[in-house]
Amino acid sequence: MSTTPEIPAELTRLRASIDNLDAALVHLLAERFRCTQQVGVLKATVGLPPSDPAREEQQMSRLRELAAEAGLDPVFAEKFLGFIIAEVIRNHGTIAQRATIPDA
Amino acid sequence: MSTTPEIPAELTRLRASIDNLDAALVHLLAERFRCTQQVGVLKATVGLPPSDPAREEQQMSRLRELAAEAGLDPVFAEKFLGFIIAEVIRNHGTIAQRATIPDA
Numbered sequence: 001m002s003t004t005p006e007i008p009a010e011l012t013r014l015r016a017s018i019d020n021l022d023a024a025l026v027h028l029l030a031e032r033f034r035c036t037q038q039v040g041v042l043k044a045t046v047g048l049p050p051s052d053p054a055r056e057e058q059q060m061s062r063l064r065e066l067a068a069e070a071g072l073d074p075v076f077a078e079k080f081l082g083f084i085i086a087e088v089i090r091n092h093g094t095i096a097q098r099a100t101i102p103d104a
Numbered sequence: 105m106s107t108t109p110e111i112p113a114e115l116t117r118l119r120a121s122i123d124n125l126d127a128a129l130v131h132l133l134a135e136r137f138r139c140t141q142q143v144g145v146l147k148a149t150v151g152l153p154p155s156d157p158a159r160e161e162q163q164m165s166r167l168r169e170l171a172a173e174a175g176l177d178p179v180f181a182e183k184f185l186g187f188i189i190a191e192v193i194r195n196h197g198t199i200a201q202r203a204t205i206p207d208a
Binding site: 007008010011014015017018019021022023024025026027028029030031032033034035036038039042043046048055059062063066067070071072073076077079080081083087 | 183
């Protein structure tokens with residue numbers, strides 16, 4: 001039987017890096033949603049549907065390639081983008097419902 | 105009945121920004137998983153469990169605050185971190201299974 005091990009200094013160091021990266025990720029995601037919010041308003045205004053399968057397929061394909069180059073699991077990158085896009089489409093649907101669009 | 109609208113120039117501009125942000129996100133995620141990969145090896149070596157609920161609660165709480173400051177939905181930030189951590193724990197479990205740990 002062993003006692004709970006102490007947290008090694010190396011783990012503390014790695015966690016500080018992870019916390020920095022998470023702060024950067026949160027700020028980039030905030031900026032991304034600022035862009036997609038504008039896209040949502042624009043789409044609702046001109047009557048484009050919230051979802052665009054052709055654009056999403058291009059994004060998936062590009063992110064898989066970027067992920068492979070960066071050493072990130074491309075399957076995970078695809079799941080990640082799917083996770084983000086699902087949220088964006090939910091937001092766009094809400095924007096479209098709120099918008100008053102002539103002939104829509 | 106209306107024809108499919110053309111893609112407005114503004115939408116093209118916003119999509120270029122989104123693509124740049126996605127490239128940055130993929131590279132940050134790649135770096136984050138490089139860190140958590142090292143954490144996984146370290147934990148397996150010293151016999152720490154893959155999951156650490158106290159650390160995760162600290163991360164959740166911090167990210168919710170950072171998200172609120174950055175104008176990102178804190179609930180989404182929490183879902184995002186949960187999504188990432190689930191992947192990390194899967195990877196750590198795999199690392200732990202592969203590692204040969206004395207007394208583990």
